[in-house]
Amino acid sequence: MKIQSKKGVVNHDLSEAPKISRRGLWPFLAASLVFPMFARSNSKRSVRSEDHNVDAKEYETLLKPDGTVVKVRRSTLSSSRIVKKNVTNKSLLSWLSRK
Known part of the structure; x- marks a missing residue:
């Protein structure tokens, strides 16, 4: 596949696309596990407090x-x-001490 750029015509082969190794997947995996902990919404907290009041x-x-x-x-x-x-x-203490 030929692509026109500022430097001229560049040949690109799709089979030579950059591949992600196992080591390259670790940051994505860690981020997908950590970000949900920081992204809590306030709507859940208000619902819980309303349920508690009821x-x-x-x-x-x-x-x-x-x-x-x-x-x-x-x-x-x-x-x-x-x-x-x-x-x-x-009398309350005597009532509680009964067994």
């Missing part, structure tokens, strides 16, 4: 008798009955 409004954290924490829907709490109101610290 989650916080919909659920309430309570303490079980064995001392573990549980998330309970507020609608369930509104339909439940109160066993004991205004629990003192001593």
Whole structure:
């Protein structure tokens, strides 16, 4: 194939195109793995915070008798009955120490 350039007519053979060796692929491979870590969008963060706010409004954290924490829907709490109101610290600790 003949190409006209400023220096004159140049013969180019397509079979002699520059080939990329294995060593030449490493920078491309490394860049393809590293760049996605830096290219995070802010839209995902805002969606997560909105989900967290909805989650916080919909659920309430309570303490079980064995001392573990549980998330309970507020609608369930509104339909439940109160066993004991205004629990003192001593009675709460005795309730938690039961096993």
